[in-house]
Amino acid sequence: MSRPVLVVGGGPSGLSAAHALAAAGQRVVLVDKADRLGGAPILSGYAKLVPSGEWARDAIGGMVRRVETNKLVEIRKGVTVKSFTGSPGDFRAMLSDGKTVEAGAAILCTGFTHFDSVNKPEWGFGTYPDVVTTTQVEQMFSSGKGVRCPSDGREPERVAILLCVGSRDRQIGREWCSKICCTVSANIAMEIREALPRCNVYIYYMDIRTFGLYEDLYYWESQEKHRVKYIKARIAEVTSDGKRLLVKGEDTLVKRPISIPFDLVVHAIGMDPNIDNMTLSAVFDVKLQKHGHIEKASTYSNMSESSRAGVFVAGAATGPETIDDSIAQGQSAAMAALALVRSALLEAAE
Ligand SMILES: Cc1cc2nc3c(=O)[nH]c(=O)nc-3n(C[C@H](O)[C@H](O)[C@H](O)COP(=O)(O)OP(=O)(O)OC[C@H]3O[C@@H](n4cnc5c(N)ncnc54)[C@H](O)[C@@H]3O)c2cc1C
Numbered sequence: 001m002s003r004p005v006l007v008v009g010g011g012p013s014g015l016s017a018a019h020a021l022a023a024a025g026q027r028v029v030l031v032d033k034a035d036r037l038g039g040a041p042i043l044s045g046y047a048k049l050v051p052s053g054e055w056a057r058d059a060i061g062g063m064v065r066r067v068e069t070n071k072l073v074e075i076r077k078g079v080t081v082k083s084f085t086g087s088p089g090d091f092r093a094m095l096s097d098g099k100t101v102e103a104g105a106a107i108l109c110t111g112f113t114h115f116d117s118v119n120k121p122e123w124g125f126g127t128y129p130d131v132v133t134t135t136q137v138e139q140m141f142s143s144g145k146g147v148r149c150p151s152d153g154r155e156p157e158r159v160a161i162l163l164c165v166g167s168r169d170r171q172i173g174r175e176w177c178s179k180i181c182c183t184v185s186a187n188i189a190m191e192i193r194e195a196l197p198r199c200n201v202y203i204y205y206m207d208i209r210t211f212g213l214y215e216d217l218y219y220w221e222s223q224e225k226h227r228v229k230y231i232k233a234r235i236a237e238v239t240s241d242g243k244r245l246l247v248k249g250e251d252t253l254v255k256r257p258i259s260i261p262f263d264l265v266v267h268a269i270g271m272d273p274n275i276d277n278m279t280l281s282a283v284f285d286v287k288l289q290k291h292g293h294i295e296k297a298s299t300y301s302n303m304s305e306s307s308r309a310g311v312f313v314a315g316a317a318t319g320p321e322t323i324d325d326s327i328a329q330g331q332s333a334a335m336a337a338l339a340l341v342r343s344a345l346l347e348a349a350e
């Protein structure tokens with residue numbers, strides 16, 4: 001029998017890798033540092049997902065249940081990997097609970113860390129309770145309570161969503177685009193308009209990147225059907241006049257200073273590299289790319305390979321990714337790992 005494949009991280013990419021391997025009859029050990037599986041969509045309480053409109057708890061929760069009930073998948077929650085030695089087909093992982101796993105290959109599906117808005121203090125987060133993040137708005141929807149101003153629980157009449165918070169920002173060392181936040185923000189804006197039809201929602205942007213088919217479904221739909229307003233602006237600061245929050249900056253289309261009052265300001269936070277990546281790089285002996293994501297060895301011939309043979313990588317661990325692409329990459333990495341452990345088995349039998 002071949003050795004199991006070690007999958008590190010049980011978010012969308014890790015769940016899809018584990019499922020694909022088990023579906024092919026391959027044993028898997030799935031390790032996650034959190035005490036529940038599901039990754040960011042479950043751990044951060046996302047509401048309805050883009051683009052399917054399914055609740056995260058149903059869509060990703062279903063992927064969790066599929067893996068948790070599979071006898072070929074052994075799950076270790078609340079655990080990290082402390083050391084990883086050996087060679088392809090014959091690795092040995094020491095876990096933080098003191099147990100050892102012998103594995104034929106490993107797949108790193110360790111995802112990302114949400115940008116912490118306290119690193120953008122001039123935009124009001126941490127100073128004003130009614131400046132929140134997109135994850136907080138997702139949690140308001142998924143809890144069933146709806147969107148409210150945290151300071152006093154009232155329904156907001158005016159909401160501003162600020163894009164690119166912690167992305168495309170050289171001043172704070174985040175040069176990448178987080179790919180999905182324009183679309184997620186347009187989706188949130190439409191949901192707010194549906195739930196609170198009298199509420200005006202404004203999206204402040206540098207550029208809109210509702211890529212591919214999302215342009216029509218989210219960018220145009222949000223404006224034409226839901227009357228969401230878009231302002232192309234450079235934001236200077238978020239302050240308060242004592243009654244309402246003020247978003248101050250320059251309207252870059254008309255080149256004039258603007259200061260507009262709001263009840264609720266939402267930061268569309270980006271996807272940072274996982275804060276564990278330095279440790280993961282040392283433990284698994286894999287290279288990181290210049291921004292701190294786990295480096296892929298090849299873009300085309302085998303997109304799942306890391307810089308170390310037998311260690312594969314998938315999903316947002318490699319850079320900002322959507323859920324569907326993370327799932328596809330998990331399956332791709334599963335295929336590569338399966339090919340490796342099966343060929344090691346054949347060689348041993350010869
Ligand atoms: C606000 C927001 C909303 C979003 N909404 C959508 C959406 O609607 N649709 C969409 O397509 N995408 C959305 N995304 C993107 C989505 O979150 C990612 O595509 C997805 O979570 C990536 O899945 P993943 O499995 O690669 O990583 P993650 O979801 O980050 O999962 C990684 C897993 O690895 C575990 N882990 C991390 N480090 C270690 C370690 N050292 N040891 C062991 N385990 C570890 C974590 O606990 C976690 O369970 C959104 C992103 C943001 C920021």
Ligand code: SF4
Pocket residue numbers: 163164165167168176177178179180181182183207208209268270
């Ligand atoms: S997807 Fe949109 S909001 Fe997110 S970083 Fe890119 S341009 Fe900014």
